Structures are given as structure tokens and as C-alpha cells.
Amino acid sequence: MTDEPDETDENKTRKNGxxxxxxxxxxxxxxxxxxxxxxxxxxxxxxxPHTARRRxxxxxxxxxxxxxxxxxxxxxxxxxxxxxFRPSSDYVYLTGDQSQDAVLVLEPREAGGxxxxxxxxxxxxxxxxxxxxxxxxxxxxxxxxxxxxNERLLGLPCRDVRTLPRRLAEASGPVRLLCGYDAExxxxxxxxxxxxxxxxxxxxxxxxxxxxxxxxxxxLRHACRATARGFEDVVAVLGTDTPTPERVVExxxxxxxxxxxxxVGYASVCAAGSHATTLHWVRNDGEARxxxxxxxxxxxxxxxxxxxxxxxxxxxxxRFTPVQRQVYDAVYAAQSAGIAAVGPGAKYRxxxxxxxxxxxxxxxxxxxxGGRSVDEAYExxxxxxWTLAGTGHMLGLDVHDCAKARTELYVDGTLAxxxxxxxxxxxxxxxxxxxxxxxxxxxxxxxxxxxxVTEDGNENLSAALPRSADDVEAWMARLRS
Numbered sequence: 001m002t003d004e005p006d007e008t009d010e011n012k013t014r015k016n017g018x019x020x021x022x023x024x025x026x027x028x029x030x031x032x033x034x035x036x037x038x039x040x041x042x043x044x045x046x047x048x049p050h051t052a053r054r055r056x057x058x059x060x061x062x063x064x065x066x067x068x069x070x071x072x073x074x075x076x077x078x079x080x081x082x083x084x085f086r087p088s089s090d091y092v093y094l095t096g097d098q099s100q101d102a103v104l105v106l107e108p109r110e111a112g113g114x115x116x117x118x119x120x121x122x123x124x125x126x127x128x129x130x131x132x133x134x135x136x137x138x139x140x141x142x143x144x145x146x147x148x149x150n151e152r153l154l155g156l157p158c159r160d161v162r163t164l165p166r167r168l169a170e171a172s173g174p175v176r177l178l179c180g181y182d183a184e185x186x187x188x189x190x191x192x193x194x195x196x197x198x199x200x201x202x203x204x205x206x207x208x209x210x211x212x213x214x215x216x217x218x219x220l221r222h223a224c225r226a227t228a229r230g231f232e233d234v235v236a237v238l239g240t241d242t243p244t245p246e247r248v249v250e251x252x253x254x255x256x257x258x259x260x261x262x263x264v265g266y267a268s269v270c271a272a273g274s275h276a277t278t279l280h281w282v283r284n285d286g287e288a289r290x291x292x293x294x295x296x297x298x299x300x301x302x303x304x305x306x307x308x309x310x311x312x313x314x315x316x317x318x319r320f321t322p323v324q325r326q327v328y329d330a331v332y333a334a335q336s337a338g339i340a341a342v343g344p345g346a347k348y349r350x351x352x353x354x355x356x357x358x359x360x361x362x363x364x365x366x367x368x369x370g371g372r373s374v375d376e377a378y379e380x381x382x383x384x385x386w387t388l389a390g391t392g393h394m395l396g397l398d399v400h401d402c403a404k405a406r407t408e409l410y411v412d413g414t415l416a417x418x419x420x421x422x423x424x425x426x427x428x429x430x431x432x433x434x435x436x437x438x439x440x441x442x443x444x445x446x447x448x449x450x451x452x453v454t455e456d457g458n459e460n461l462s463a464a465l466p467r468s469a470d471d472v473e474a475w476m477a478r479l480r481s
Contacts, residue, residue, distance in 0.1 A: 224462045270294070272289065
């Protein structure tokens, strides 16, 4: 990383350069001798026809209204360093673009429908010296596409985002804004956007994403394939005789995510031993020891930002102990029942109930309900002490996709072909839980796959990874041979 100037006044930095004044000779020199790098033969991005259809669907929902969907701005990590930028999923869904500070605007036409415009930062100005005097100019942060290049790539007109506040201030009529991503856009429309309208808009954007198109499904397939290779990488580094730090597991998977995708789609859970009983174990500061189980919940986010979400629970030394297998087989049976319940026309909650019912039956057989019947234990929800979470969620650009959709269309809705969801039951026996046999304490097992609803049933997009205990053991042995 380059050294930072002591000067903290941004305007002075831009005026005088990073390390003091700029001579007239240097300023003149920096304007000259630069080749023309405009790319004039670009083809539209692969998903441009899909994003156009998505925008048309959104337009039809809000006739006559100005629609504003920001990508978002960089977020400060500490002092003067930012987190890696990741645009809002709704902006990506509607444009295929990943530029920071960008905004998609759908302007209503008098004749009906909307004119879509992408407001983006253009190339840095060489004449003014912005490209090198501004610490976020292209000389520092890298080349940006020109507005003309972006028009060719995205298939929609592009404008300078610095003109947007004035355009928004001049707008009349009803407005919908995706809030929480761009403070400047929100300030320009502060007296025009209500909480109720914001909730309605966010719900509509989520609901558009419930059914995936061909591009999205293929990208999710790629993310699942890459994730499977990441799991294979992890098996290769697990020590059979010595402990493996959880952060070695995390780093190994992350490297695959960066090689084949954009990043991980969420913080990886690399939970060994009793850490596997904590659903959101992302500290990853323990060790995977031979004889323990490793619960790995991780997903590659593709370069188009669609993420896989897969969990496997692996015996570190390659073989389940009898009690580990007992718990694992119960979860496997529950997951199989859940997957079988996924199909077009099924209620969304069906796969959850199918999986949880099987887990309740196993828990009852192990005597954990004090003699209560399976029906009674299920009705009272007693199984939840050890199953903890729901059995799955929608998947796509977000790991918990479509999160703002209305309840009646999501968790109380009906599955349709093109939906993608996870099926991920688990059993988690806390190490201090005195209500379970001692040999169960500290065991956590989850199995998770990404399931596409098809016209006649479902497709397991993550089927490249083994699920049954026997297959897991054989797969690990094969990778280590």
C-alpha cells in the first residue's frame, strides 16, 4: 500500500497534490502524452437481455412513478481504509453493473413505461488533473469505463452521476427510492419518500427475484461447482494426525473463492468440535483435531455476485465414530425428506416440516422428550432445543435472498419452477446440555444443499458433493489417496 500524506484536508490535497504544491511544468506535463484507450468494439454483457426484461417487469409495477435504485457507496473500515466495495443486489439485478456510487433511474414516460438511465462516474478528467490530483482518480484507483463504453456493455443510456442530485431535485410526481445505500440521493428526495412507500418498493424488488431466469440459474450452478472444489481443497489440507487451525480451513476455501469468483458470499463457518454447535461460528480461531467433526458452511460468490451456500460436516480424520454417524445419519434422513418435499406447487413450508418431523422422530427414539410422543413433541416445538433454526431460505444474489418479500409470497407462499432455496437441517447438542446423553454433547451436524425447483420436481445444484456418511468417507479417502 502506498504511503498516505500527512495532510487530511481533502480539498487541499486535490488542489496541491499529495506531497505539496504542483508546478506549472508538472501540471502541463501530466496533461500530455496519454494514448487514446477508448474501447470502441465492446459487446453487451451476457445478462443484458435479462436485465432489460427485469427492468421492464419493475416498470410495469409502478407506472408513472420515478424509480431510483442506487448501487451504494464505499464503506469505511477504519480511518481512511474502506471495505471492498460490493454493490446493492437490487442494482446488480437490474443492470448487471458493479460500479460504486452508481444509480439506476427509471424515468416515467408520458406515453407509458419508463426510460432507464444509469448514472455512473465517467473517466477521470485529464485536462483538469483530476485523474492524478484526486486521491481516488484513475491513476490511483484504476481505469473506469467511459460512459460510452458502459452504454455498450449495459445496453442502456448512461449519464454522469454528478448531475443526478440536480435531476432528482427537479423531479415531479411520485417517487420510489431504494433507501440505505446512497445518502446524497436520499437527501435530494428526503421530502418525497415515505417509510410506507420504501417498504413497498423493497418488497417489490425482492419479489421480482423469487423466480430465477436462465442466466441466474447457470451462474448459481457455477457458484456451486466452484464451492465443491473449495470443499475438496479443504479436505486436502486437513491433518489426519495433527490439528488443522480453523483459519487454515477458512483461508483455503477463501483462496478458491477468489480464484473462481468474486469472494465468499458470506462469512465462512469453519466450526470444529464443539464449535459446530454454534450456528454462526465465524471466529474460526479453534483447531480441527483428528477424531472431531468439522462443520464447514461456505459458499463461493461468482463474479456476477450470485452465491452458493453449502454445508458439509466432515470427520477430520476421514472416519465417523459410531455416535457421530448416529447423529449424522439422522440429519441426512431429515435432509433427504426435506429435499423430497421441494417441487412446484408445494407449500414453501413443506420442506421445513418434512425435515423437522424426521429429526423429531429420531430425538424421540433417543428418549430426549421424556416419554412424550412424536406428535406431542412436534406440536409443542420441543425439538427446537436441538434443531435451533429453520430448514432453509431462498438463494441468489444474497445468501438470504428475497428477504424483503411479503410473507404471503415467501414463507407462506407456494414454490414455483425457477426458485432456488437451501435445505439445511441440523442437530446441535451443546457441550453443557445435561438433558442429552454425555456422548452427544459437543456434537453439531448440518448438511446443506442448494435446490432448484424444476417443472417436474427439483435439481440439487450442489450434488457434486457427497451427502451420505458412507459417500463422505469414500470421497475423503479418494481425495487423500
